Amino acid sequence: MMAGLLFTQYYSTLGKLKLLRNNTALRVLTTTQRQHSTNDGAGIEYLHKSVVPTMHYQKSLPRLPVPKLEDTIQRYLAAQIPLLNDEQYSNTEKVAHDFQNGIGKQLHEELVTLDKNNKQTSYISAPWFDMYLSARESVVLNFNPFMSFNPDPKLEYNNQLLRATNMVCSAVRFMKTLRAGLLEPEVFHLNPAKSDTDSFKKLIRWVPSSISWFGAYMVNAYPLDMSQYFRLFNSTRIPKYNRDKLFTDEKGHHLLVIRRGNLYVFDALDRDGNLINPAEIQAHLKYILADPTPAPAFPLGVLTSENRNTWAGLRQKLLDSGNGEALNLVDTALFCLCLDEEDMRDHIHISHNMLHGDGCNRWYDKSFSIILAKDGQAAINFEHSWGDGVAVLRFQNEVFKDTTEKPLVGPGSPPASVDSASAVKQLEFKLNAELEAGISKAKENFHAAVSKLTIDAMEFKKGGKVQLKKNKLSPDAIAQLAFQMGFLRQYGQTVATYESCSTAAFKHGRTETIRPASIHTKSCVKAFIQQPGQHTVEQLKGLLNECSKYHSQLTKEAAMGQGFDRHLFAMRYLANSKGIALPSLYLDSAYATINHNILSTSTLTSPAVSLGGFAPVVPDGFGVGYGVHDEWIGCNVSSYPSRNVHEFLKCVHKSLEDIFTVLDGKPIH
Template structure:
C-alpha cells in the first residue's frame, strides 16, 4: 500500500506540524502563504499548485551495478549459503550480459520521454493489468472523530465532509492549492513567511500529478487491462445506501458549491428513503475478477444502462452511507476495507464512507496513485471539517424539493446480470470470510523515547515485525515497506527492503539466543539495525532502490517479447517478490487508523503509526496465517526492544 524522501528526511520530520509518512516522508504545510479562504475554496495560495511541477528533477535510473549489489544484499538474509552463491552467480551474469543491454535501452527510452519517469507507465500497467478483485488492493484510512462529539452525527458529518471535499476539488482545479513541499529543515523554513521564498537548499517540491486523477475518475474494467476514465464536466455526487445508488449535483452551473443546507437536505432525503435494500446490488460487481466484471459491464450497457452507468463512473466521488454502527477497530477495519460489498463502488478513485455512528474513512482504488496523495487530502479535509464546518448539529436542512433534485438510479437487469451479481456475492463472501484482522496498541513507549535513544522509530517497528515473525514461524521472509519517490516528476514508490542481515542477526539474538548477550551488546545490534534502515530509507526515497529498476528492465524485455534472463526465473527472485510481510506506516493528524489486505495469500498486511508515547499496528491476514498470534509476538518484541533500550537485561 501506500508510500516517501531525502538525506535529512528523518530529522526534518521532528518539527513538522503535519506528519505524513509512508516509510519516511515529512510534509510541512505553511498556511502563512495562503489568503483567507472563501466559502468556495479551502485556501488561496500565493503560489500556484503547478508552480514547481515542470522543474521537478527526473527520477534517476540507478546504475546497474548498484542495483545488483542492493538486490544481493536484500537476498542475503533470505537464502542459505548455497542458495546465495547460485543467486550471486546468476545476478553477476545478468549484470555483465543481458542486463547491460537492457540498461542501455532503458536509459535511451527514458531520454526520449523526459515528460515522465521511467517507472510511471510500467507501474500503472502493473496495476491495471491485475485481474484480482479490488478488495485485495484497495486500502482504507480512518478519519479521527470530530473532537466536537455532536458533529459526529452521520448527517452532519456527511454534509460537512461533502462540502469540504468539493471545496478541496475547487481549490485544486483553480490552482489555489498550495504546492506540496518537503522541508529539509522545517525550523529554518518556518522563518520564511512565504513558500515562494524558501530556498531550494531548504525545501524540495513534490510531484502532484496524481491529483489529476482524484475527482470524476473511475477504473473501468476491460478484458486483459483496465482503463482510467475521467470526466471533469460532471458536477454530481454518487451516494450509496443499502446498495441503492443516488446522484445529485453538488456544484451548480456556475461552478459554485451547492448551499450546505441544500446538501444536508438531499442527504437527509437519502437517509430517510424507505426503499428497501437492493435485491441485486450492482456495486458487488466491482469486487469481481476484473475480466468477469468487464464482460458483465458490457452486458449492462447492451441492455440499456449506459446513461446510469455514466452517472456512476463520472461522479465527483462516491459517498457510502452505512446503516451499521461500529463496535471496535477490528469491526471498523472490516467495514472500511470491504463491509458486505453491496454498498461500495470499489472502482471509484476514492469513496468516503460514513457509518451510522459517524465513523468516517476513505477507501481508495490504488492504480492511479499512492497513499501519500490520499494522506495529504485526508488531512486537509479533516482540518477543514473540524475548524470550518459548513453545518452544525442545530442547522436546519433547506426547504427544497430534494425528491426532485436527487435521482435514484434504476438499472435494467436480465437473468444473466442477476446471476452474475449472485455469483459475485458468493465469491465476495468466500474471500472476506477468510480475512482476519487484529490490532496492536503498544503503550509502553513511542517516538519520544526512541529518539532519545537515537533510534529510528520506523526501524524499530520494522525490527519488531522481523522479530515477531521469527518468534512465530522461525523464519526471516521477504518484507516490503512502501517508500514514496514523490520528490521526482511522476515518481511513484520504491520498495524499502527492511529484512536485512542486521535485523536477522538482531532478531536471532533476541528470540533464539535468550540470555546469551548483554544489554550493551543488544543495544549495539539495535543501533546497527537503525542506522542501516535509515540508509535504506534515504536510498529508496531518492530512487536508489533495486525493485523498481529490476521491474522496469523486465517490463522492457517483455515488451520486446524477449526470453527473460534466469535472474527473473530462478526461485530466489520469485521468493523475494512474494512479500509475506507487506507493511506501510500511516500517520497523519487527521487519521487514527489505516489498513490493507496482505499482498499474497500466506502473508500479513501491516499498517502502523508511531505516536509520541505509543505504537499502533493494524494487521490483516488470511486463515493461512494466525494474525492474533502474530500481533502478540510483535507486542512481545516491542517490549523486549524497549526493555533493552532502557539498559535492562531480558528476563
C-alpha cells in the first residue's frame, strides 16, 4: 500500500535542508578506540549522559500549523499541472475551487477548531495512526522497510556472534540511556558554535521545559519531536479485526531471538534492570547458534506476513489453543534479533534478505528487528505504524557508533561459563490442524508476493554533491530530476511522484509530501530529451537552476508543514468520521491519479547505513531508495513485473550523464 510513502517520512529531509540532522553526528572511526571505557562518565549502563534531559524540549515544541485552505488548493493545483492535459486540468481546477468555496471551507474550519481543542498533539497524528493501523494488507512489502548497517571497519568484528553480542549490548544501552532521560535530545543546530556547546547546554538545562524551546530558538537551534521514541522497545503491533493495536510493556527484560524459524528468549537485563554481563549474552547467543533443533515444519513467524484480518483470526485461535504465555513473551520482548544462516552474495541479495527474507525467520510485527546474516551483514527491518524513521535512524547511528568505537566483546573475548541451557528458553507452540493449515497458506501467500519483486542497483560515478553544490544546485533536486528524466525516457510520460519530508520540528509532527514532478521538471525533461539540439548549454543550465530553486521551495514548505497532502487527507478523514458524503474533490479522477504514486522515492545518507530499501507502493510503480554522496550517486530500486527496473536504472544513469555533461559546459547528444 504505502511502503515507500511511509519509509521516506524522515529521510528526504536529511541531505536537503538538513533540518533533521542527528545532533550527535558520527565521527570518523579509528581502530584504536575499540575497548570499552568508562572515562566518559557513562559507565557500562549508558551510551552517554546528556547534560540536557532527553525530553527537556518536548513540552514547549511549536504546534504543527494547519495550512490556509487557499494555499492548499493553490499547491494542489500546481502539482496537478504536469500530470494533466488542458481539459483534465480545467475540470480539476473547477472541482478544487468549488471545494474551496463550499464543503471544503466547512471542513477546514471544523479541522481548525478540532486542532485548537487538542493542543497536546497535532492535527495529523490521530488520522495518521488510524491509516496505518486500519490497513489490512500485509506489513511485508507494503509497510516495513529496511536499512542495512555498514560493516564494522575492523573486519574481525563482523563475525556473526561477536557482532550480534555487541549490537544487543549497544541496543540495551541505548534503551537504558533513553529511559533514564540521559540520551542527548534530538536538535538541529543552525549555528553549532553557539548552541552545540557545553556552556549552552549547562545554561538551557535550567530553563523550564515549558519555554526551553524558545531558549534554543534564540541561538538558532531547533529541537525535534521525540514522542515516538518510547515505542522503540518492548513494542509490537497486535493484529485485530479491522484495526490493529500497538502494545508496549516496558517491564520486559528479555530479548526475542529467531534462528531457523525457532523462537528463543533470554534476559538481557537483570532483576534490577541492569545490562547482564556481555560475556553471558555472548554465551547465550553462541548456545542458540549451536542449537541443532531443526527448522519447524510450521514456523509461526510467517503468520506476521499475512493479511491483517487473517492473522488476527489465527492469533485468536493460537490464544484459544493455550499459547497466550508464549505470545506474550514475543510481544513484550525488548526487540527481535534474527540470526540468519546465509552469507550475503551482493547488495541485491542483502536487499531481498533484509526487506523480506524467507518469511520464516522473522517476526515482522515487532517495532524493529536487527537481522544478522552468517557473514555479519546486519540490517534493521522495522514495523512502521508506531512512528517514522527519526527514532530508528537515531538508534541505528548510535548502535553503529557504540559497537564500532566501544565494543564490549572482541575476537579474544571468551563467552562466560554459564548454564545457557537453563537461561535460554525455546518457545513452544501448540498447533492444531487449522493453525497448521493457516501457516502453510501464509507461506504460499508470502512466496507468491515476494517472488514478484525485482530489485536492482546503480552507481553513477561521474559526479555528486560536491559538483552540484559548486554549481549552486540542490543535490536532491537534481537526483529527483534524474528520476523524472529516466521515467520519461522509458515510458514517455510524467507521473505522480512522492517524496516525504519529516515535520518533526513540530509537536507530534509526522510527515508532509514533497511533489517533485512540477512544471519546471517537465520543461527541463522536455528540453533535455525531446529537444536536445534546440537549447544552448547555458539555457539548459538555466532550466536546471529553475528546477533546483522550485524543489528547494517545495522542500522548505513541506518541512514547515505547508504542503497540501496532509491537509487534504485530514479533511477527508474528518468528512468520513462525521458521515459526510465524500466531497467531489476526492471523487475526481485527478485526485486518485496524484495519489497513485508510481515513483515513490526516499533518500538516506548516514555513516552507519550502507543502503535502504522498500517495495513499490503501487503494482505499477518503482520504489526508489537513493543517496547523493560527495562524488557519486547511488540508487537501490524495486519493481513488480509491470515495470522494468533494469531499464529504468539505465535511463536514470543516462539522465545523470546528460545533466553532468551540461554542468561541465558541454552539449549533450
